[in-house]
Amino acid sequence: MNTTYLPSDFLPIIVQFVLAAAFIVVTMIVTHRIGPIRKSKKKDDPFECGIEVVGDARTPISVKYFLVAILFVLFDVEVIFMYPWAVNFKKLGMLGFVEMVLFMTLLLAGFYYIIRKGVLKWEE
Amino acid sequence: MYATLIIFLLMVPGFVVVGVYLERKISAFIQDRMGPMEVGKWGLLQLIADLLKLLQKEDIVPKAADKWLFLGAPFVIFAAVFAAYAVLPLAPGLSGSGAAVGVFYLLTIVSVDVIGILMAGWGSNNKYALFGAMRSGAQIISYEIPLGLSILCVVMLNQTLDLQAISFQQGIYSPEPVYLFGLKDLGVDVTQMGGFLSWNIVRNPFLFLAYIVFFIASLAECNRAPFDLPEGESELVGGFHTEYSGMRYALLMLSEYGMMLLVSLLGAILFLGSWNTPLPNIGPLRLADWTSGEPGTWLGYLTGAFWLLTKALLAVLVQMWVRWTLPRLRVDQLMFLGWKVLTPVGLVLFFVSGVWRLLGV
Numbered sequence: 001m002n003t004t005y006l007p008s009d010f011l012p013i014i015v016q017f018v019l020a021a022a023f024i025v026v027t028m029i030v031t032h033r034i035g036p037i038r039k040s041k042k043k044d045d046p047f048e049c050g051i052e053v054v055g056d057a058r059t060p061i062s063v064k065y066f067l068v069a070i071l072f073v074l075f076d077v078e079v080i081f082m083y084p085w086a087v088n089f090k091k092l093g094m095l096g097f098v099e100m101v102l103f104m105t106l107l108l109a110g111f112y113y114i115i116r117k118g119v120l121k122w123e124e
Numbered sequence: 125m126y127a128t129l130i131i132f133l134l135m136v137p138g139f140v141v142v143g144v145y146l147e148r149k150i151s152a153f154i155q156d157r158m159g160p161m162e163v164g165k166w167g168l169l170q171l172i173a174d175l176l177k178l179l180q181k182e183d184i185v186p187k188a189a190d191k192w193l194f195l196g197a198p199f200v201i202f203a204a205v206f207a208a209y210a211v212l213p214l215a216p217g218l219s220g221s222g223a224a225v226g227v228f229y230l231l232t233i234v235s236v237d238v239i240g241i242l243m244a245g246w247g248s249n250n251k252y253a254l255f256g257a258m259r260s261g262a263q264i265i266s267y268e269i270p271l272g273l274s275i276l277c278v279v280m281l282n283q284t285l286d287l288q289a290i291s292f293q294q295g296i297y298s299p300e301p302v303y304l305f306g307l308k309d310l311g312v313d314v315t316q317m318g319g320f321l322s323w324n325i326v327r328n329p330f331l332f333l334a335y336i337v338f339f340i341a342s343l344a345e346c347n348r349a350p351f352d353l354p355e356g357e358s359e360l361v362g363g364f365h366t367e368y369s370g371m372r373y374a375l376l377m378l379s380e381y382g383m384m385l386l387v388s389l390l391g392a393i394l395f396l397g398s399w400n401t402p403l404p405n406i407g408p409l410r411l412a413d414w415t416s417g418e419p420g421t422w423l424g425y426l427t428g429a430f431w432l433l434t435k436a437l438l439a440v441l442v443q444m445w446v447r448w449t450l451p452r453l454r455v456d457q458l459m460f461l462g463w464k465v466l467t468p469v470g471l472v473l474f475f476v477s478g479v480w481r482l483l484g485v
Contacts, residue, residue: 005224005286012129012221013229016210019133020203024375027179031371035182044187046250047366057188057251065262068459072265075467079272083228086279089481097478104471111467120463122456 067119078107128220132209140381144171147444154448181370186248189367193247198368198375200240205382208233212389213288215399215428216297216419226287227275230390231268234345237383238264241354241364244376248367256363259455260347260354266462267344267351273470274338277477278394281306281328287393294323295400296412297419305329306484318412319404323397328480334473335395337466339439342387344462346380349447356452388439389432396435399428 045053085092085100092099114120145160145168152159160167185191211226213219223229238261245257282290292298296318304312306327314321325331344351347363355363362368365376392398403411416431417423453461 005222009221009223013207013210013223015129016132016207016220017203019129020206021199023133023206024199024202027371027375028183031179031181031183034180035370037182043184046186046188046248047361048251049361053188057249057254059251059254061254061258065258068262068266071463072268075269076265076272079269079276080228080231082276083279083285086276087283087285089280089478090283094482097482100478101475104475108471115464120459122459 064122071114071119074110128214128218129210131214132212132220136206136209136382136385137378139385140378141171141175143381143384143440144174144377146441147447150441150444151448154445175374178371178374183372184367184369186250186367188249190247190249193243194367195372197240197244197247198372198379200243201237201379202375202382204233204236204240205379205386208386209382211287212386213291213393213398214432215425216292218425218428219288222286222288225285227279227285227394231272231275234268234271235265237345237379244368245364248364250367252361252366253364256354256360256366259360260364263344263347263351263354263458263462266459267341267466270337270462270466270470271341271345273467273474274334274341275394277328277331277334277473278324280474280477280481281324281331287398290324291393291398291400294327294397295319296322296405296416297400298322302327303484306480308484314404317404317406318400318416320397320402321404323395323400323402325395328477328484330473330476330480331395333469334477335391337470337473338391338395339442340461341466342391343443343446344458346383346387346443348380348384348443350450350453351458352447353452353455353458384440384443385436388436388443391439392432392435397431399432401427401431 046057048054082100085096089096148167148170149159151157160170163169163173185194208230210220211223211229241260241264242257245253245255245260248254278290279285282293284290284293293300293302296316298315301313302315302322304310304314304321304326320326325335343349347354354360355365360366365373368376401412401415403415405412416427417425419428
């Protein structure tokens, strides 16, 4: 088992990225070599079930998606913060746990506010 | 070290071949059909034929599309899913990267997947693709919170983010003594017994509930049914990959199956004892010793990989079973489940796990 951690531990991750990229590049080259290339007006249109394309796809989208994204940023940052704490959970003991519960209570007050505000109501 | 990367490089496409065949046969079994039967015996070569066909197809880029975003999206999605395998251990002493931040890295990589999906949806300049990508983005980021919380419960128990170290703690090769249910006061030392008794879900019984939360959230992360509404064909054609064709479409499918295997492996590593055998030593019956080799030996590699892959494949089978059993959720139901059920449940589990851990030490 690994007991000391070195920067070189990250090398395999880079190797894996390179392998993935190489795989895609090779398959793409092969598929472009043996695949046909035929252009036509109808074929290059966006797919809309065979009828005439109406307008542009870049239309406004429901603001709910944006709100969910903002909420995600808040909650995910909070979860990410909790990881270093969880790793040292045993060392921090009871005091660390109480502190984290306090922090979570504050955060959950915000969560309650969000729910009461109706941010997560999708029916409207 | 690099041997593991090579193994994963071969295993991921290999799994896709097996996985797609299995999925088609299982769906056929559940729906009382035959499934693929034409190509090869019992249709075994069906997927090879499909891949060859996809390879010969034209790579179409719609004129309205944002070309670079459109072409780059499968790159990002595939590379993200594939690179995640770098930190997974396969057997004792056999893991790609020994980075101390394995779990962190995996959570990050899962998020990169969302960027690829949004690139695909926006770049396609197609209404279905855009709606699919938006739904997919909202879904994946919503379910990442319960996913993160359930993994947090494990990290609290194991005190490390290194997946190989987490694996070692769950069996007879554990560097520290393992107590039954993680409670020292019970006084039952199960380090020598090993087996399922030292798995994380037994060391803290609440982790079984956490595993269920993890499983549901991971289904949503893979865009698998019943959370496949980003690509719900009855309303959105193909979702974010409506405009993709040929090999680029195949790459997206490859990523989806790669993701299924990834989350199943992760679930097995974090909750179900990783590469440790499920059989405990009972008195003179040394079942755990017989079914697992010493770390660093060939027998150790083989038995370790066997147990880990068996557990992961069982989880994959459950994923497929769920897909062909449950109907698709509606968007509002999906958000309700993610934010108002799984997130509070995850928080409660997080709290209970903390209390349990404090009782244990």
